[in-house]
Structures are given as structure tokens and as C-alpha cells.
Amino acid sequence: MYDLLLELPTIEHEVMANQFKKEFFDNDEQIIHGSALLDKMEYLEWLNNTQRNSNPLTVSKEWVVAKTFFAIRKSDKKIVGIIDIRHNLENQF
Numbered sequence: 001m002y003d004l005l006l007e008l009p010t011i012e013h014e015v016m017a018n019q020f021k022k023e024f025f026d027n028d029e030q031i032i033h034g035s036a037l038l039d040k041m042e043y044l045e046w047l048n049n050t051q052r053n054s055n056p057l058t059v060s061k062e063w064v065v066a067k068t069f070f071a072i073r074k075s076d077k078k079i080v081g082i083i084d085i086r087h088n089l090e091n092q093f
Contacts, residue, residue, distance in 0.1 A: 016070075020079040024039065
């Protein structure tokens, strides 16, 4: 069992996030479920998108307000997952 840290994504996570994404693609995974579309966007676009979606004033109409966190293994600081915490389950559109 590993201890995990939850960290809000920042520009400092870009290299690690791209390694995380590459590992999925290298293993023939086409979709990173629960990644808030990291598999579909470049990191900076994804970072801006997750920040917009964490604010009720800027969230995409198709989404609910959510905070996205990286699950980081404490022992080696490697991203091992992404966690999306939704503030509610009701879409606003």
C-alpha cells in the first residue's frame, strides 16, 4: 500500500502529467477515464479547463462544478491517478 497526496494541478506538474498520459497511451489505452479530458488536450489547455470548471461562474455548460486533483504517490512523487470531486450531481443546462 502506498501513501498518496492529493494536489491541485499546476504548471509544475506538466512533465509528470505528460508522463502519466504517455503511460496510458503506451499501453494502448485510448481514454483516461476520470481525467477531465487530459487524454484529449495538451496540458496547458487541460489545466485552464480544470481551473474554469472549478468555478461556478466559468464552468462549462455541459459540466458540473468540480475540483480536479492529482493523486501523487508520496514515496517517489509520481502521479498515479486523477480524482475529480464534483460539487453536485446536477447539470445546470
